[in-house]
Amino acid sequence: MSEHVSSAHGAPDGRVADATAENWVDRFCPAWSRPWARLARADRPAGTWLLLLPCWxxxxxxxxxxxxxxxxxxxxxxxGCGLGAFLMRGAGCTWNDITDRHVDGQVARTRSRPIPSGQVSVRGAAVWMVVQALLACAILLSFPAAAIWLGILSLAPVAVYPFAKRFTWWPQVFLGLAFNWGALLAWAAHAEGFALASVPLYIAGIAWTLFYDTIYAHQDREDDALIGVKSTARLFGERTHAWLGGFLVVSVLLIGLSVGMATEGLSRWVALAGLAGFAAHLAWQLRRLDIHDTGLCLHLFRANRDAGLILAAAFGLAGLL
Incomplete structure (x- = not known):
């Protein structure tokens, strides 16, 4: 357990167990605002990056x-995607914490979160969720109609995800459906309509989510088994490396298909160079992974921000050429 957690209900200062000691919320935010920022996961920005990067x-x-x-x-x-990702990740995490408040109280890593630790009431959390969602909606409405409709449709997987671990061993698929929707939405925002080439990119993102969130879920594998929560980490167990290798290959191949459909000439070579960097980063993670080392699992999960940024930078450059 993190050094910041000194009791079943979290640390005296309210810090969340898997937040870094140097996070900006606990260092700079006024004390009254910290529970709300923690509820939105502002103290743990990796998830915001992972939601944003498919948009870029x-x-x-x-x-x-x-x-x-x-x-x-x-x-x-x-x-707009950056602001929207921050807000919708916050709203989605607030919804997740409302639905999981009883489960979170039974897991060492999550019992320090604002709702199970008593920092925020369920009613207050619900109001906060609506505020964040409305602000994100205002940004969405500035996009073309096709992107707006895609944004509305994205609410379905967001709503279902917190319940998925209760009825399937593959809740990470539902997370992937929600977290990679931005690949479709941002493409439609530029093109002002749906583009077929965005579909393999979206599916590739889902495979990537299965890769990184299975690593993340290995932190809670033992607690999840005790309380009956399902995950791909529990499903794969000691076969995790083989499964993750498969997700890596699927993700890279599908991104390559999308690149091939969307680019030509120098832009294609720049995009493929970024894809090679992305693949190399995931392969490095896979080589380092020890599913029994929870600290390493968290470190490698967070490292996926860098993997996604490699691809975002290459695609951005390809788009400017």
């Missing part, structure tokens, strides 16, 4: 696929 992938490849190239409005799509 989609935007970059959409620009590369467009004969007219990038335009000034793409700067707003880029920034």
């Amino acid at each position: 992938w989609g935007l970059g490849l959409a620009m590369a696929a467009d004969p007219a190239g990038p335009r000034l409005y793409d700067l707003w799509i880029f920034a």
Whole structure:
């Protein structure tokens, strides 16, 4: 358990167990605001990055696929996706914590979260969730109609995900459906319509989510087994490396298909170079992974921000060429 957690209900200062000691919320936010920021996972930004990066992938490849190239409005799509990812990740995590409040209280890593530790009431959390969702909606409404409708549809997997671990061994699939929707949405925001080439990118993102969130879930494998919560970490067990290797290959092949459909010439080579870097980073994670070392699992999970940034940078450059 983290050094910050000194009791079943979390640390005296309210820090959450898997937040880093140097996180900006606990260092700089006023004391009254910290429980709300923690509820939105602002103290643990890895998830925001993992929600945002597929958006930037989609935007970059959409620009590369467009004969007219990038335009000034793409700067707003880029920034709007960043703000929207922060808000919707916060709203989604708040919803997750409301539905999981009894489960979280039984797991060492999560019992220090704001609701089970008593920092925030369920009613207060529900209000906070609505506020975040409405702010994200305001950003969404600035996008073209196709992107707006895709944004509305994204609410379905977001709503279902917290319950998935109760009825399937594959809750990470539902997380992937929600977390990678931005690849479709941002592409549609640039193209002002749905693009077939965005579909393999979206499915590749789901495979990537299965890769990184299985690593993450190995932190809770023993507690999950005691309370009957399902996950791919429990399902795969000692075969995790083989499964993750499969997800890596599927993700890389599908991203390559999307690149092939969307790009040509120098843009294609730049995008493929980024894909090679992404693949190498995932392979490095797989070589290092020890599923019995929870600290390493958390470190490798967070490292997926860097893997995704490699791809986002390459796709962005490809879109500008």
